[in-house]
Amino acid sequence: xxVSFGLGKMSDLLLxxxxxxxxxxxxIRDTLDKVLVLRFGRSADPLCLHFDEILSKTxxxxxxxxxxxxxxxxxxxxxxxxxxxxxxxxxxxxxFFNAHHMKMDSGTADHxxxxxxxxxxxxxxxxxxxxxxxxxxxxxxxxCPLPPERIPRFQxxxxxx
Numbered sequence: 001x002x003v004s005f006g007l008g009k010m011s012d013l014l015l016x017x018x019x020x021x022x023x024x025x026x027x028i029r030d031t032l033d034k035v036l037v038l039r040f041g042r043s044a045d046p047l048c049l050h051f052d053e054i055l056s057k058t059x060x061x062x063x064x065x066x067x068x069x070x071x072x073x074x075x076x077x078x079x080x081x082x083x084x085x086x087x088x089x090x091x092x093x094x095x096f097f098n099a100h101h102m103k104m105d106s107g108t109a110d111h112x113x114x115x116x117x118x119x120x121x122x123x124x125x126x127x128x129x130x131x132x133x134x135x136x137x138x139x140x141x142x143x144c145p146l147p148p149e150r151i152p153r154f155q156x157x158x159x160x161x
Contacts, residue, residue, distance in 0.1 A: 014056040014059060015052065015055060015056055015059060015068055015069060015070050016069045016070065017043070017069070017070045017071075017072055018038075018069055018070065018071045018072065018078075019071075019072040019075035019077065019078060020075070020077050020078075021077040021078060021080060021081070022077075024038070024071060024078065024081060027067070027069055028096050028099055029099055031067050031096065031098075031099075032098055033098065034065055034066050034067050034097075034132075035062075035065060035066040035067070035095055035096070035097055035102070035128050035131050035132045035135065036066070036067050036069070036095065036096040036097070037055070037066055037067065037068040037069070037093060037095060037128060038069055038070075038071050038093065038094045038095075038096070039051065039052070039055060039068070039069070039070050039071065039091050039092075039093050040071045040073050040078075040081070040082070040085070040087050040090060040091065040092045040093070040094065040113075041070070041071075041072075041073060041090040041091035041092070042072070042073060042074060042090060043070070043072070045090060045091070047090070047091060047116070047117055048090055048091045050117055051091045051116075051117035051118070052070065054117065054118055054120070054121050054124055055068050055070075055124070056068075057121050058121045058124050058125060058128075061121075061125060062124075062125060062128050062129075065128070065129070065132045066128045066132065073087065073090055085112060085113055086110075086112070087113070089115050089116070091115075091116065091117060092113045092114065092115050092116075093113060093114040093115075094112070094113045094114075095114075095128075095131050097131065097132070097135035098135070100135075100140060101140070102131050102134070102135060102140060102141070102142070103140060103141040103142075104127070104130075104131065104141065104142055104143070104144050105141060105142070105143050105144060106144035106146070106151045107144065107148060107151060108151065108153070111141060114127070114152075115152060116152030117152070118150075119150050123146055123150055126145045126146060127144065127145065127146065129145075130142050130143070130144070130145045
């Protein structure tokens, strides 16, 4: 994959970057009848930059049914969310619908978040659409629409076991 470092700051202009707990609380509470896509990461991380480029290119196409925001994992105020969602790898993406945490079964051990980037803009659109359709039917967990080879795999490391 080609990582374009030149577009890192451009995505910051297109997508809101949240670094305060109250901003994250507000966007979760105030995003109604749309999927909220929260990307936890760092704007300087190469994989996050690549993913942010996909997110910014996708945001207009999904704007009728989704809102996308970036969350700065280095912000002190955000650590409560980092701990709550057990974010140890970046980028990690958490989904909400009407203030409810939406989960996705993608065949990994963790249904609470998407860890890693997406292979393409279309993969992201397919996942957000699946979450939106499931949420509209009252579901809090949906099945991942992507084939297994397009789902990032990470070895989970357990600390203090």
